[in-house]
Amino acid sequence: MSLLEVRDLKVTYPGGAAAVRGVDLTLAAGEKLGIAGESGCGKSTLALALLRLLPPGARVGGEILLDGEDVLTMKWGRVRAVRWAGASIVFQGAMHSLNAVHRVGDQIAEPILLHRRATAAGARRRAGELLEQVGLPAARASAYPHELSGGQRQRVMIAMALACDPRLIVADEPTTALDVMIQAQILRLIEGLVGEQDVGLIMISHDLAVLADTCDRLAVMYAGRVVEEGPARQVYDDARHPYGSALSEAFPTIGDPASRFAPRGLPGDPPDPAAVPSGCAFHPRCPVALDLCATQDQPLRDAGARRRAACVHVGPDGTVPPDGAGATAGSGPPEGDTAPAGDGAGSPAGRGEPAGTRHTGEGAEPAGGAADGRSGGDGRGAGGVAPAEDDGVRSSAP
Ligand SMILES: Nc1ncnc2c1ncn2[C@@H]1O[C@H](COP(=O)(O)OP(=O)(O)OP(=O)(O)O)[C@@H](O)[C@H]1O
Numbered sequence: 001m002s003l004l005e006v007r008d009l010k011v012t013y014p015g016g017a018a019a020v021r022g023v024d025l026t027l028a029a030g031e032k033l034g035i036a037g038e039s040g041c042g043k044s045t046l047a048l049a050l051l052r053l054l055p056p057g058a059r060v061g062g063e064i065l066l067d068g069e070d071v072l073t074m075k076w077g078r079v080r081a082v083r084w085a086g087a088s089i090v091f092q093g094a095m096h097s098l099n100a101v102h103r104v105g106d107q108i109a110e111p112i113l114l115h116r117r118a119t120a121a122g123a124r125r126r127a128g129e130l131l132e133q134v135g136l137p138a139a140r141a142s143a144y145p146h147e148l149s150g151g152q153r154q155r156v157m158i159a160m161a162l163a164c165d166p167r168l169i170v171a172d173e174p175t176t177a178l179d180v181m182i183q184a185q186i187l188r189l190i191e192g193l194v195g196e197q198d199v200g201l202i203m204i205s206h207d208l209a210v211l212a213d214t215c216d217r218l219a220v221m222y223a224g225r226v227v228e229e230g231p232a233r234q235v236y237d238d239a240r241h242p243y244g245s246a247l248s249e250a251f252p253t254i255g256d257p258a259s260r261f262a263p264r265g266l267p268g269d270p271p272d273p274a275a276v277p278s279g280c281a282f283h284p285r286c287p288v289a290l291d292l293c294a295t296q297d298q299p300l301r302d303a304g305a306r307r308r309a310a311c312v313h314v315g316p317d318g319t320v321p322p323d324g325a326g327a328t329a330g331s332g333p334p335e336g337d338t339a340p341a342g343d344g345a346g347s348p349a350g351r352g353e354p355a356g357t358r359h360t361g362e363g364a365e366p367a368g369g370a371a372d373g374r375s376g377g378d379g380r381g382a383g384g385v386a387p388a389e390d391d392g393v394r395s396s397a398p
Pocket residue numbers: 013014015017018019037038039040041042043044045046055206272273
């Protein structure tokens with residue numbers, strides 16, 4: 001059985017923004033999956049959904065099976081236990097996620113006290129060990145967050161995420177706020193810890209190069225969908241989907257000074273999730289779009305060599321997009337071409353709101369119910385638990 005299996009996940013925010021529009025993913029224990037895509041493609045929404053941390057009012061459909069148990073229908077008590085011992089999340093910007101008025105050692109020890117029923121002395125000892133594991137002296141446990149550098153704070157966040165030996169770690173842009181040298185150290189740290197402990201890792205970034213260096217597999221998201229998936233190096237070096245291809249060329253390669261001066265960006269922006277173009281959502285920006293791409297949705301299909309891509313040009317023999325053949329580049333979507341997100345217009349798969357769509361907020365955990373987390377400045381608590389942002393996915397509680 002996979003450690004994580006996400007089936008047809010859909011998330012729509014109040015106001016109609018269909019941020020995630022039918023994502024399927026699997027992750028084995030010990031596997032590292034990178035999720036790439038430009039800003040606004042739904043990566044963070046996916047991460048938050050995995051731990052039921054979406055804001056109230058977000059509607060969620062599909063299944064998120066963690067060790068076979070559906071996170072979306074768990075009772076809140078179980079969700080709280082799973083957030084520490086099953087899966088934990090590391091956000092970017094640790095300063096906002098740590099509580100400024102508590103010593104970092106106490107913040108690491110708290111979930112150990114709550115979820116491991118350790119004694120105070122035992123939890124403190126374990127916090128010191130965790131700090132050492134992430135490359136900080138145990139004595140730094142007595143420091144307050146403002147006394148640490150950005151990189152040290154991010155190490156504390158990682159120690160916290162490891163505190164209850166989770167099976168899965170979700171790292172959402174864990175190094176974005178850090179300078180390049182520290183970024184590399186933190187990435188190696190995460191990679192090493194995951195490798196040692198057989199933890200599954202989902203690492204989110206807009207930077208395909210970083211993910212290709214760190215992960216086993218890559219999934220590229222566009223407009224709330226996975227449009228390309230496969231072994232990380234192959235996807236990065238030789239993308240099958242035109243969006244994957246553009247993304248891999250859009251960032252300079254670390255260690256290749258020449259490429260720093262010639263990044264080939266992709267013109268335009270991802271679509272507004274409340275008005276996703278019909279057909280293939282990428283077609284208005286696609287250099288090799290055919291006329292049919294404006295009307296026919298493209299599901300992920302076999303692209304050969306354990307790869308999948310959602311492009312009309314791709315086949316199991318590894319066919320790649322032709323060089324501009326039949327392209328309607330820059331033509332933009334035809335008049336009246338946009339469809340309300342998630343309504344499935346133009347989709348052969350008939351993607352619409354499934355019968356099982358849950359309207360979050362209905363069953364939101366009672367205020368104060370997430371007693372095991374602390375609110376950070378942005379409402380995200382220690383170890384990534386975000387009581388202020390509990391999504392209120394309808395629980396199965398009566
Ligand atoms: N609380 C919310 N209410 C309404 N829309 C939202 C909310 N949060 C995110 N969105 C919208 O959902 C879409 C996906 O956002 P998300 O943050 O998941 O993308 P992302 O790929 O992680 O981007 P980034 O890299 O900038 O974090 C965006 O268009 C965003 O504006």
